[in-house]
Amino acid sequence: MNTLIPDSLGQLLELLAENIPGTELLAGGTDFNVQCRKGVLNPNRVLCIGHLDELKGIRLDGEHLRLGALTTFAEVVANELLQGHVPDFCRALAHFASPPVRNLATLGGNIANASPTADSVPPLLVRLASLELRSVRGVRQLPLNEFFTGYKRTAMAQDELITAVLLPVNAEDGLHSYWRKVGTRRALTIAKLSLAGMGRIENGQLSECRLAAGALNEYPRRLTAVEQHALTTPLAAITRESLNEALRRDITPIDDLRSDADYRFETCLNLLQTCLRDWSDHA
């Protein structure tokens, strides 16, 4: 195994452009180290990127908040610019993992790892986040919604990496938000499921509604059928039965060691009802 420590982002991109199979990026290391020790991950070549300043920093960039891919969860939680523009997002990430892990784990790593349970992804999806992907071929923006293509699979080319996460600066303006993660304990737990939402209520009906679930499908994704149902039905007419019918079109929960499909489905329904009730109560 080769371990390489590139001097700059430019050098890193050149190394990625060699398209060597089995290349892994090491940033915060919270997942990399565990997977390597378990033998799940057997990289042929490791590129260390945790020291690259080009991938750090949080700043306002036109219409977007630009979060460098190496931004840690602790930095999101504590950042004043983000607290000012997207306070609920900062609060949501305060429940990720534990304090020591939040000081290491990076936003870019959580997304690129493409786990179904990635905690940062549902809150980012409902805030219409996009990713800045870079390679020697150039830079492109991709909506986060189009990034995941399957279990642990992404639309990122082998020579690309995530350089930043872009959040619309007005992502939370005038909107209700919701975030709930269900697990066996509060800290350090991997989600049985999680639900994030952003919505606006006008005259007893949702005029905007974005919902995204984690740990329910092979990757975190928007609940488009539920969203459509909620947008076209007066809040008073939305029932558990009608949500149930819509949710069945969105998700096919899995049985695994953390929970079973029935529990996940019923609990997701509970969270959806709680979310809509919270929003109505504060409308």
Added chain:
Amino acid sequence: MSNYILKQFSQQPAMIDISFTLNGETTTITTDPLRRLLDILRDDLGLTGTKEGCGEGECGACTVLLDGKPVTSCIVNAVAVHGHDVTTIEGVSASPDGRLLIDCLYEAEAVQCGFCFPGIVMSALAYMRAGGIADNERIRAALAGNLCRCTGYEFIVKGVAEACRRWRDL
């Protein structure tokens, strides 16, 4: 980090020089860039106060301070330490707030078997240094990454709260 140059290794084990501050002293070692900080501390440098529990960043027994922030050293690689500042349990009593914290935990009878305790002390010290106050809920949140299977946490929280109270009164 500008002193890094591209390094490529063709044979095992690949070694690089890592320099960092350890409990206030500059330390340089030659090691595999992916070696765990936990192993560097315990096996290479003989600082066995830091314990290995789960080895997956879940239990917090191996918590040390990296640039003043608590991190689980079992999932930190050597490469991430170069040019940074590390404080372990061995360096705690050298500082007045660390000494006070240890005294308060002792007085509160917060320790039983002691295996989780170096990590708990490091997380609690980071909390104190971040201006932490004697608030049970906040202390529990700060210690959420440190599992203790003996004590039920009550006396630990009590000890940390007392340390916060006394430190602010100093």
